[in-house]
Amino acid sequence: SNSPWATWWAYQGLAGPQHWGYLNPDWVLCRSGKFQSPINIEPRLLLFDPKLRRMSVDVPELVSGVLKNTGNDIMLSLDDVMSNGANFSDGPFMYTYRLAQVKVHIGKTNGRGSEHRIDEKSFAAEIQLICYNSDLFKSLQEAERMPYGAAIIAVFGEIAEDFGITNSAFKFLVDMATQVPWQGQGTHIKDFRIKSLLPDTNYYVTYEGSFTQPGCQETVTWVLFNKPIYIDQTQIETLRNLQNKQIDNRMTMMEGNVRPTMPVNNRAIRTNINYPSTGGLCDMKRITFYE
Structure with missing residues (x-):
C-alpha cells in the first residue's frame, strides 16, 4: 500500500506493537499469527532433544558492513554477503543460514532490555543475528517470507558487575553507533570481529517463530544461546540516547525497542541442554539456565 503509514511503525504510541497488524495489510500476521516472537521461555517446559547437534559456526575473522540508525534500531548490514559470508549450519538447521544483519534491542530500563524472556526475566539487551537460508535463496x-527462509541467533547481554570484563565486539558496535546519532544516518565499518559477539557455549534453546518487527513473517528458526555476553551500563545509555525522528519531527530518543512477548501456543521449545535434574532450575540468584 502507498500510504505514508505503510512503512511507518514504532515501539510506542499509535504505531506501536499492538497496532502493527493494522498499519499495513502485509503485516496482518503481527496481530493474527499463531507462531509469533518473541516469547517467554519457561525452563520447566523445555524439551531435551538428543538429536539436536551443536551448531556449526563458519565465520570469517573480520566482516565489514554498513551500520545504520533506522530510528527503530541500530542495524549492521553485512557487505556483499554472497561471496564469503558468515554461515551457521547443523544445530537445529536443515539448511545453511548466512548472516545478513545484526540488530541490537534494548529497553527503557535494564530490566526490560531483551525481547525474549527466560522465566519472565529479561536481560539488559538482546543482540540478534539475522540470517537467511542461502541454500535456497x-x-x-x-x-x-518463505518457509525455512530465516534463522535468528539471539545473544543476551547482561550488565557486567563491578567493572568486570565486557564484550569487545559489542563495545565496537556501540562506539560505531555514536557516529550515527540521527535516524537515517549510516557509516561503513570494517574489521568487525563478529565471532567475538558470540558467547562461548555450544548449548542453546530453539523454537519456530517469527520476525519481531513488521511484517512479523513466521519463517524464523530461533536459536537462543544459554549464556549471555557481558556489557556495560554506559553502553546501554549510549544506545538509549540515539535519536529517532518522530513523524512530526519532534526529536525523541530511541530508548527501548522491545516487542512484548507473544503467546507460545503449544509450540515445542527444544534444547540440547541435558539436565540431570530440573530441581535447580528455579531457585537461583538469576537463572541457572544461564549459568
Whole structure:
C-alpha cells in the first residue's frame, strides 16, 4: 500500500506493537499469527532433544558492513554477503543460514532490555543475528517470507558487575553507533570481529517463530544461546540516547525497542541442554539456565 503509514511503525504510541497488524495489510500476521516472537521461555517446559547437534559456526575473522540508525534500531548490514559470508549450519538447521544483519534491542530500563524472556526475566539487551537460508535463496529479502527462509541467533547481554570484563565486539558496535546519532544516518565499518559477539557455549534453546518487527513473517528458526555476553551500563545509555525522528519531527530518543512477548501456543521449545535434574532450575540468584 502507498500510504505514508505503510512503512511507518514504532515501539510506542499509535504505531506501536499492538497496532502493527493494522498499519499495513502485509503485516496482518503481527496481530493474527499463531507462531509469533518473541516469547517467554519457561525452563520447566523445555524439551531435551538428543538429536539436536551443536551448531556449526563458519565465520570469517573480520566482516565489514554498513551500520545504520533506522530510528527503530541500530542495524549492521553485512557487505556483499554472497561471496564469503558468515554461515551457521547443523544445530537445529536443515539448511545453511548466512548472516545478513545484526540488530541490537534494548529497553527503557535494564530490566526490560531483551525481547525474549527466560522465566519472565529479561536481560539488559538482546543482540540478534539475522540470517537467511542461502541454500535456497539469494538474499534475506527473498527468503523472509518463505518457509525455512530465516534463522535468528539471539545473544543476551547482561550488565557486567563491578567493572568486570565486557564484550569487545559489542563495545565496537556501540562506539560505531555514536557516529550515527540521527535516524537515517549510516557509516561503513570494517574489521568487525563478529565471532567475538558470540558467547562461548555450544548449548542453546530453539523454537519456530517469527520476525519481531513488521511484517512479523513466521519463517524464523530461533536459536537462543544459554549464556549471555557481558556489557556495560554506559553502553546501554549510549544506545538509549540515539535519536529517532518522530513523524512530526519532534526529536525523541530511541530508548527501548522491545516487542512484548507473544503467546507460545503449544509450540515445542527444544534444547540440547541435558539436565540431570530440573530441581535447580528455579531457585537461583538469576537463572541457572544461564549459568
